[in-house]
Amino acid sequence: MKTRIFDPTRREVLAGLGASLGASLGASAAGLMAGGAGPLVTAQLALQARAATLALGPGQPATPIWELAAVSHLGDVRLKRLDRCEVVFRNDLPVPLAPVWHGLNGPTAADPLRGRAPTAPDATETSIISVPSAGTLLADFRLFEDGLKQPARPLPIIATETGRVAVDRDVVVLIEEWRLRPDATALPPGQDPKDTTALYTINGKTSFELSASAGERLRLRFINGSQRSVLAIKLENHEVQIMALDGQPAEPFPARNGALVLAPGTRADAFVDAAASAPFLLHDGKEARQVGSLKVSGKLERAPLPPAQPLPSNDLPEKLDLRAALRFDVALGASEAGWTRPANFSTASAPTFRTKTGRTVVLALKNLAPLTTVFHLHGHHFRLLDKLDDGWKPYWLDTLAIEPGQTQRIAFAATSPGRWLIESVATDWAAPRLVRWYGVD
Known part of the structure; x- marks a missing residue:
C-alpha cells in the first residue's frame, strides 16, 4: 500500500x-x-x-x-x-x-x-x-x-494488561467491508450501493494468512471494522474461547461452532490453541466465503495447554442495582425521537435521558425498523439483560445489534460524568448514521 x-x-x-x-x-x-x-x-x-x-x-x-x-x-x-x-x-x-x-x-x-x-x-x-x-x-x-x-x-x-497474559502470540484480525465500483473505486457508506460489489478484507488484504506452530496459544483480537454489516467469522476445526468483548474481560466461554458473530465496531478477544491448518470463513448473512487461513507447522510436542484463565478485571462493578435503576425507553432511529445525522448534531438538543453519577440505568432499546439496527453507547459499557430482567449475560458490551421488531434491555452504571453520544445505524449501506446524547450529572 x-x-x-x-x-x-x-x-x-x-x-x-x-x-x-x-x-x-x-x-x-x-x-x-x-x-x-x-x-x-x-x-x-x-x-x-x-x-x-x-x-x-x-x-x-x-x-x-x-x-x-x-x-x-x-x-x-x-x-x-x-x-x-x-x-x-x-x-x-x-x-x-x-x-x-x-x-x-x-x-x-x-x-x-x-x-x-x-x-x-x-x-x-x-x-x-x-x-x-x-x-x-x-x-x-x-x-x-x-x-x-x-x-x-x-x-x-491495543491497551495491554499491566501483567503478563499467558499466550504465545497476540494478533489483530481487522475485518473490513468495501463496496467496489467496476472502475475499482470504492463507495463511502451512507450512499446507494447500486452497481457495486461487496468485498471483504482482513488487515487490508483480500486473503489473510496467519502462521503458527502446533500447540501455540494464540490471542486473536477480532474486530468488525465494517461500516454496516453484522458478520460471522469462523476458524474451522478449532475451539475458539472468547475471553473479552468490546475491550472488557468476560467469563471465558466457547464460541458456538467456533464462530463469532460481530456487529459493526464490535471487538472480540479469543484464545485459540493452534492444532492444524484451517481456513478462516466469513459469513455476511448471505453466503460464506474463505477470507484467509491458519497455517500450522510442526507436530504437537507438549501436553495440551490448561484451560485459559479469565483476563484481569478492569474494575467495572460486579453487580448492578436493577431494582433501584432509572429506566428509559429508546426507539432506535426514529426521527420523531430526536435522532439526527452527526453533521447536524448539537448538544443544545434535548437529551435522550439524564442521570446522576452513580445511578444504574436500564435502557429498553426498541428497533422499529424493518432491518437489524446497531446501537453503540459512548462513555460506558453495559450488560445485556436476560429476557426476564432478572440477570445479565457474563460479559460487557458497548455495541449491540438488535433484530427488526425486537426490544433488548441493557444496564450500566453511570460512572463517567459528562455529555455522551449514542449511535444508531441500520444494517444497510445507504442508511444514515444517527446520533443523540445523554447526560451524566
Missing part, C-alpha cells in the same frame, strides 16, 4: 513526521516530568488522517481510500492500562475530522461532537487521553462519514 501524499518509505515518514511532532510531544512530556501541572505523561502517539490506496482487486488499479494511521508506530499501536497518553493528530485530508475512540470510557477529549470542534484540514492538534482499561480499542472517523469523499479505514489500538 502506498499513500497518495507521501512518496518516502514508511520509515522515512516516521522520521520526518516524528521529528515535527516529536518536538511538541517531547516538550510537553518534559514539562510534566519536570514538575509541571498535571499527572505524568507515560505514552505518546502521533496520528494522521491521510489519503492512501489499497489493492482490492487482482489486475485492477489500486483503490483510493482514506485512513487513520499511527505514524509513530511501525506495527500495532500498543498502549498500557493506566497510561496517560499525549496524542498529536494531524489532519491531511480536505475535510474537518477527529478520531473517535471506541471502548475508551471515562473523562476524555476523544468525543469531538460533545463540544470540541474537529480538526481543520492541514492542521495539527494535541490532546491528552487516559487509558483506564486494558482491552482492544478502535479509533475511526465514522461520526464524520457525511463528509467523507472516500471510505475510511479505522485504526485498532
Whole structure:
C-alpha cells in the first residue's frame, strides 16, 4: 500500500513526521516530568488522517481510500492500562475530522461532537487521553462519514494488561467491508450501493494468512471494522474461547461452532490453541466465503495447554442495582425521537435521558425498523439483560445489534460524568448514521 501524499518509505515518514511532532510531544512530556501541572505523561502517539490506496482487486488499479494511521508506530499501536497518553493528530485530508475512540470510557477529549470542534484540514492538534482499561480499542472517523469523499479505514489500538497474559502470540484480525465500483473505486457508506460489489478484507488484504506452530496459544483480537454489516467469522476445526468483548474481560466461554458473530465496531478477544491448518470463513448473512487461513507447522510436542484463565478485571462493578435503576425507553432511529445525522448534531438538543453519577440505568432499546439496527453507547459499557430482567449475560458490551421488531434491555452504571453520544445505524449501506446524547450529572 502506498499513500497518495507521501512518496518516502514508511520509515522515512516516521522520521520526518516524528521529528515535527516529536518536538511538541517531547516538550510537553518534559514539562510534566519536570514538575509541571498535571499527572505524568507515560505514552505518546502521533496520528494522521491521510489519503492512501489499497489493492482490492487482482489486475485492477489500486483503490483510493482514506485512513487513520499511527505514524509513530511501525506495527500495532500498543498502549498500557493506566497510561496517560499525549496524542498529536494531524489532519491531511480536505475535510474537518477527529478520531473517535471506541471502548475508551471515562473523562476524555476523544468525543469531538460533545463540544470540541474537529480538526481543520492541514492542521495539527494535541490532546491528552487516559487509558483506564486494558482491552482492544478502535479509533475511526465514522461520526464524520457525511463528509467523507472516500471510505475510511479505522485504526485498532491495543491497551495491554499491566501483567503478563499467558499466550504465545497476540494478533489483530481487522475485518473490513468495501463496496467496489467496476472502475475499482470504492463507495463511502451512507450512499446507494447500486452497481457495486461487496468485498471483504482482513488487515487490508483480500486473503489473510496467519502462521503458527502446533500447540501455540494464540490471542486473536477480532474486530468488525465494517461500516454496516453484522458478520460471522469462523476458524474451522478449532475451539475458539472468547475471553473479552468490546475491550472488557468476560467469563471465558466457547464460541458456538467456533464462530463469532460481530456487529459493526464490535471487538472480540479469543484464545485459540493452534492444532492444524484451517481456513478462516466469513459469513455476511448471505453466503460464506474463505477470507484467509491458519497455517500450522510442526507436530504437537507438549501436553495440551490448561484451560485459559479469565483476563484481569478492569474494575467495572460486579453487580448492578436493577431494582433501584432509572429506566428509559429508546426507539432506535426514529426521527420523531430526536435522532439526527452527526453533521447536524448539537448538544443544545434535548437529551435522550439524564442521570446522576452513580445511578444504574436500564435502557429498553426498541428497533422499529424493518432491518437489524446497531446501537453503540459512548462513555460506558453495559450488560445485556436476560429476557426476564432478572440477570445479565457474563460479559460487557458497548455495541449491540438488535433484530427488526425486537426490544433488548441493557444496564450500566453511570460512572463517567459528562455529555455522551449514542449511535444508531441500520444494517444497510445507504442508511444514515444517527446520533443523540445523554447526560451524566
